[in-house]
Amino acid sequence: xxxxxxxxxxxxxxxxxxxxxxxxxxxxxxxxxxxxxxxxxxxxxxxxxxxxxxxxxxxxxxxxxxxxxxxxxxxxxxxxxxxxxxxxxxxxxxxxxxxxxxxxxxxxxxxxxxxxxxxxxxxxxxxxxxxxxxxxxxxxxxxxxxxxxxxxxxxxxxxx
Amino acid sequence: xxxxxxxxxxxxxxxxxxxxxxxxxxxxxxxxxxxxxxxxxxxxxxxxxxxxxxxxxxxxxxxxxxxxxxxxxxxxxxxxxxxxxxxxxxxxxxxxxxxxxxxxxxxxxxxxxxxxxxxxxxxxxxxxxxxxxxxxxxxxxxxxxxxxxxxxxxxxxxxxxxxxxxxxxxxxxxxxxxxxxxxxxxxxxxxxxxxxxxxxxxxxxxxxxxxxxxxxxxxxxxxxxxxxxxxxxxxxxxxxxxxxxxxxxxxxxxxxxxxxxxxxxxxxxxxxxxxxxxxxxxxxxxxxxxxxxxxxxxxxxxxxxxxxxxxxxxxxxxxxxxxxxxxxxxxxxxxxxxxxxxxxxxxxxxxxxxxxxxxxxxxxxxxxxxxxxxxxxxxxxxxxxxxxxxxxxxxxxxxxxxxxxxxxxxxxxxxxxxxxxxxx
Numbered sequence: 035x036x037x038x039x040x041x042x043x044x045x046x047x048x049x050x051x052x053x054x055x056x057x058x059x060x061x062x063x064x065x066x067x068x069x070x071x072x073x074x075x076x077x078x079x080x081x082x083x084x085x086x087x088x089x090x091x092x093x094x095x096x097x098x099x100x101x102x103x104x105x106x107x108x109x110x111x112x113x114x115x116x117x118x119x120x121x122x123x124x125x126x127x128x129x130x131x132x133x134x135x136x137x138x139x140x141x142x143x144x145x146x147x148x149x150x151x152x153x154x155x156x157x158x159x160x161x162x163x164x165x166x167x168x169x170x171x172x173x174x175x176x177x178x179x180x181x182x183x184x185x186x187x188x189x190x191x192x193x194x
Numbered sequence: 195x196x197x198x199x200x201x202x203x204x205x206x207x208x209x210x211x212x213x214x215x216x217x218x219x220x221x222x223x224x225x226x227x228x229x230x231x232x233x234x235x236x237x238x239x240x241x242x243x244x245x246x247x248x249x250x251x252x253x254x255x256x257x258x259x260x261x262x263x264x265x266x267x268x269x270x271x272x273x274x275x276x277x278x279x280x281x282x283x284x285x286x287x288x289x290x291x292x293x294x295x296x297x298x299x300x301x302x303x304x305x306x307x308x309x310x311x312x313x314x315x316x317x318x319x320x321x322x323x324x325x326x327x328x329x330x331x332x333x334x335x336x337x338x339x340x341x342x343x344x345x346x347x348x349x350x351x352x353x354x355x356x357x358x359x360x361x362x363x364x365x366x367x368x369x370x371x372x373x374x375x376x377x378x379x380x381x382x383x384x385x386x387x388x389x390x391x392x393x394x395x396x397x398x399x400x401x402x403x404x405x406x407x408x409x410x411x412x413x414x415x416x417x418x419x420x421x422x423x424x425x426x427x428x429x430x431x432x433x434x435x436x437x438x439x440x441x442x443x444x445x446x447x448x449x450x451x452x453x454x455x456x457x458x459x460x461x462x463x464x465x466x467x468x469x470x471x472x473x474x475x476x477x478x479x480x481x482x483x484x485x486x487x488x489x490x491x492x493x494x495x496x497x498x499x500x501x502x503x504x505x506x507x508x509x510x511x512x513x514x515x516x517x518x519x520x521x522x523x524x525x526x527x528x529x530x531x532x533x534x535x536x537x538x539x540x541x542x543x544x545x546x547x548x549x550x551x552x553x554x555x556x557x558x559x560x561x562x563x564x565x566x567x568x569x570x571x572x573x574x575x576x577x578x579x580x581x582x583x584x585x586x587x588x589x590x591x592x593x594x595x596x597x598x599x600x601x602x603x604x605x606x607x608x609x610x611x612x613x614x615x616x617x618x
Contacts, residue, residue: 078558082295083395089549090395090534093558096550099479104560110473111423113564115571185400185529188566190558 038128039136047126047165050172051140055121058193063108066193067101071166074098075176078194081159084180092190104193114191118147119156121194126163134167135175142179144194146187157183157194202581209581215609216591216602217583220576222609223404228616229525232406235615236504237263237522242353242360242373244506244519245269245279247535249357249391255298255313261521262361262505267350268292268302269359272313279361280315281348302347315347356386358517374502375442377595381449381500385510387491390538394549397532399557403569404576405504405520405528406608411565412501413604415439415450416588421568422561423471424554428484429454430512430561431497433466439596444614445607446503452599454486454496454512483554485547486512503608511561513544514551526573530566532556 039047050069057065070076078093095101124141131137139162146156159181166175179194208219208228222228237243243262246269250258257270259282266282282292284304291304301318302311310319320342325335350361353370360370367373374382401408411417418431425431436456441448467474478484486496492510500508507518515536521529532555536548555562576582589601593610596603 080396080398086296086395088393088395089545090397090552091549092397092556093553094549095553096482097480100483100553102479103483106476106479107424107560110476111427111471112560113421114567185398186557188399188401188557188570189563191563 038131043131043136044126044128046172047128047136047138050165050174051123051126054174055123055142059118059120063105063193066105067098070098070101070174070177071168072098074101074174075178076101076174077176077178078190079178079180081180081182084178092186101193108191108193112191114189115148117149117192119192119194120145120147120153136163136165136172138163138165142194154187155183156187157181157190159183203579205581209583210613211583214591215593215606215613216587217585218605218609219580219583221580222612223406223573223576224525224580226525229404229522231616232504233263233522238265239364240362240367240615241364241504242362242367242370242502243504244502244517245359245361247357247391247393247517247533248277248354248359249393249535250296250533251277253298255300256296257292257299257313258296259292259294260519262350262363264522265363266290266292267361269361270299270313273300276314277352277354277359278314279350279352279359280311281350281363283348284309285317285345285347286320311347315349317342317345317347356383356388357391358382358386374447375444377440378442378447378449378500378502381440381451381498382502382508384491384493384498385500385508385515392536392538392540392545394534394536394545394552396534397556399530399566400523400527401530401566401569402527403566403573404525405522406612407569407572408507408518408520408528408530408565409501409503409608410605411569412450412499412507413448413608414602415452415599415604416602417568419466419599420469420471421564423473423476424561426466426469426472427476433599435599437597437599439599439601439604441593441595441604441607444611445593445604446611447501448604448607449498449500450599450604451495452497453494482550483560484512485550487544487547489513489544501604501608503611509555511555512551513547514555515548516552516555526577530557 054069076095077091079091122143126138126140129137141160143158144156145153147153162178164175165172208221211217245260251271254273257268267279268282269279282290284291286309289306308321323336325332351365353360419426419433436453438451498510509516516532516534519531536545554560586602586605593607
């Protein structure tokens with residue numbers, strides 16, 4: 035199959051995915067909104083809703099400001115049992131590319147580890163992404179996480 | 195009883211302090227035996243359980259697999275448009291045959307031996323019923339007196355109101371309207387006033403806590419202004435809001451009714467804003483989360499949370515409306531299924547608003563995620579000292595409707611009913 039993008043572009047894309055995973059697992063929540071352009075879309079969607087064309091998302095943010103509000107919520111307002119999370123992200127597949135713009139997707143699994151507990155599979159799915167070139171490098175214009183996981187193990191607090 | 199005794203860490207039966215219900219034994223949340231009795235007496239007998247919305251099965255042949263208590267059932271619309279609920283257990287060998295969660299069918303067939311049922315649950319086909327001819331002789335087959343009419347799927351009683359479907363394994367259950375009672379029916383009809391509903395989608399979470407804790411969470415107006423920063427900071431739910439708590443005559447169902455920004459004259463706002471969760475300087479980067487537009491059907495109240503015992507919670511929190519289905523899984527866990535909806539006559543802007551405000555609710559919601567967390571941790575506390583009990587004595591120890599929120603009377607009411615049924 036002919037690659038849709040050249041090696042340097044693909045390398046930059048892989049770097050973006052790797053940096054994102056490292057950031058959201060780091061506990062430094064402020065890093066997360068910076069992976070997005072200002073007018074962005076971030077959606078966490080059950081596969082059921084996605085495939086049936088039902089518009090409800092588990093989380094649906096429409097601006098970087100909303101992502102920052104979520105960060106504030108995680109840090110200041112959402113009581114939760116603390117946990118570590120760890121993303122394992124597959125190699126991205128590029129579905130389409132135009133100058134300065136890539137449509138790509140990648141499989142992911144997130145493991146959760148609560149204090150004094152065994153690690154467990156937390157959320158599994160794929161991301162459907164639109165990545166754009168900005169002066170600061172590649173950023174997500176939209177990121178839709180479609181998760182297979184039938185049941186959320188109680189709650190999702192931190193960004194996936 | 196000496197609660198400090200270490201001789202009775204694992205009592206056989208729940209021990210109540212006298213006839214009241216303000217001190218709920220932890221054992222009520224930790225006993226498998228009590229859990230099975232609850233399933234029998236609340237979910238399988240004498241009660242209507244929520245199974246879904248008519249909007250989920252709009253066309254003939256549409257079905258949705260769901261549960262009543264811990265029993266898998268199928269909600270289906272037959273070809274004549276009538277709604278039926280049948281148990282997802284084949285009459286032949288007991289297989290739970292329906293594996294899809296939703297779809298459209300002309301009939302149901304168990305894949306094991308291809309027993310075939312109508313959408314109403316009547317057995318209509320049994321392969322090799324008359325045997326198989328081999329060498330001119332008919333071999334096998336079902337006995338000559340086999341009556342298909344005796345071997346249908348288990349059919350549940352069905353009641354619908356305002357587009358909501360309830361079912362009961364107990365065909366002698368009282369009519370739905372009597373089950374809900376006039377005080378609750380009023381608030382039910384306010385939300386489900388006959389307008390066609392539009393399904394927006396689902397969220398599903400498994401909460402490792404006893405199912406009753408979710409009923410109690412929504413019968414507890416004490417916590418929202420304390421646990422939920424968003425509620426108290428943005429005035430969505432505050433102890434000084436004008437409010438009302440009502441129950442049916444047996445205290446099993448309840449509605450908590452609150453009106454945003456309606457503190458009664460003479461109330462001291464500082465009392466409710468000097469809590470740790472109130473954040474004076476909190477401002478949203480993107481205020482669209484709280485782009486609230488009043489709707490005519492509200493008739494005033496901005497939030498009405500209705501608990502229908504035992505199976506469902508009806509949510510109106512400003513423009514976000516949903517049903518929350520409680521699906522027990524043993525004494526220590528339940529699945530919590532959120533069905534968000536709107537109304538068929540909603541504008542696109544209103545649909546967008548409902549979807550945006552849904553960020554506050556559900557398993558990751560700015561407000562609701564921590565309800566699941568506190569339920570999980572309550573269960574952990576119960577499991578380690580099942581001889582102990584809670585103290586639900588805010589507002590006293592009695593059970594009565596209230597015109598304020600500084601009371602746990604609805605929880606006491608639910609347990610008065612619980613004792614009445616469980617100790618009978």
